[in-house]
Amino acid sequence: MLIPHPLLGPRDAQEFTYLGDAKLLDRPDGMAPGAAEAFFEYLYLRDNRAGVHEELWFHEQGDRAILLVTRDTTTHEILGAVLARDAVLSRTGDGT
Amino acid sequence: MRFSGLRVLAEALTGHKGWAPLWRNPDPKPAYDYVIIGGGGHGLATAYYLARTFRQARISVLEKGWLGSGNVGRNTTIIRSNYLLPGNQPFYEFSMKLWEGLEQELNFNAMVSQRGVLNLCHSDAQRDAFRRRGNAMRMSGADAELLDVSAVRKMAPFLNFDNARFPIKGGLLQRRGGTARHDGVAWGYARGADMAGVDLIQNCEVTGFFIEKGRVRGVETSRGYISAGKVGVAVAGNTSRVMGMAGLRMPIESHALQAFVTEGLKPVIPGVITFGAGHFYISQSDKGGLVFGGDIEGYASYAQRGNLPVMEDVVEGGMALMPMLGRARLLRAWGGVVDMSMDGSPIIDRTPIEGLYLNGGWCYGGFKATPASGYAFAHLLANDSPHPTARAFRLDRFERGYMIDEKGAGAAPHLH
Structure with a gap:
């Protein structure tokens, strides 16, 4: 599999470590009420979809960026990749 | 039809005209006491032990493809009981003991x-x-x-x-x-279940659950609605997809x-x-x-x-x-x-939905567990209490902090 790295171009997936579902970006607030339940769901439960799946790949043997990759889990076709940082910032609209 | 050396000799002398198919191929009935989803090794073993050991009841196995078309025919056929943790090892040793008597019990050569x-x-x-x-x-x-x-x-x-x-x-x-002949294990259990009156229904994909007031009443399938007293899911590999139809997210x-x-x-x-x-x-x-x-x-x-x-x-x-x-x-x-x-160990447990039971999470070690998995799941379905060797395989163990993590890798499924 080749992952289209937004900064480095197409890179072999072997350079990356798979981190799992992109929902891991949405870390719950540990101080909020119901945090134990929220962290159980965050840590242990997965949608585990068959089909288009957003997931995190860490470029461990590259520039050490974490990418948000869109991939079809039934065919292994990679549909796109962005920096996870950019994805989070564009979602929150927050530059900090 | 029993297999024996004498039978092989007799068939050889009469042109092998007496062999019959190993199981019937029935159409689904409108209702069963127990519906097992998944006609792989674990589902077939569950149906076999449920019918033979625990309950005389109306039992069916629903399989979306053909019997044994999933992981039971794709593994490397190894059987062993060499685990470390107390939640695991007695279960796998129970499985090994069942392997040792399997062929006599099933009257089928599984080449153990x-x-x-x-x-x-x-x-x-x-x-x-x-x-x-x-x-x-x-x-x-x-x-x-x-x-x-x-x-x-x-x-x-x-x-x-x-x-x-x-x-x-x-x-x-x-x-x-x-080792054991993996397909032979599926066929042996299928034949044993069929002889005990279980309907093995192939090309019958489950497309949804009918759940009423927190209790499962039946399943929608590609061959029509089937009402069920209890539903057991044994579809490892696709557990999240099937349980997703019941609205449950899995630690898988x-x-x-x-x-x-x-x-x-x-x-x-x-x-x-x-x-x-x-x-x-x-x-x-x-x-x-x-x-x-x-x-x-x-x-x-x-x-x-x-x-x-x-x-x-x-x-x-x-x-x-x-x-x-x-x-x-x-x-x-x-x-x-x-x-x-999430901890590299399986799940055999009830679910939050009454009447719906789960057998899954086998990681890459499900084949050796086939006999004990079927036995323990049948025990759970019949008695509503876990088999003594499978008590640790709870669905809620992650929430309670009772992981069975042989590798100590944590909640990182790709590392187990």
């Missing part, structure tokens, strides 16, 4: 062969860990022997003993471990695991041998092919196939362990989709 499973160690620390594991195995009633290098050399002289990086320091041997990620076989060779490998410094395990089938495998692919997949990098990694492990492998030609490679759970 106790040719031994040898785990090699390559450092003093690893030998210590094996000694501990061997003791845990013996405490559960299993057999285990710690071999020194000369004993390993006698068993398998072809190994690369003097590898500069990973010299072989000994091994943990379970003589009662070995699906991954692809590859296996490989070479062309047929004369007997060279005495039992099952595993490499302790990489992930590689190998045995030789009765047909002569060297059957081997290694790590999972490491990313979520439902594709039933892997990619070349893992194949390369597995073959490298094999070459490091037994350089003679380089002379063999690879015949086939294939993949299966496995339920990687």
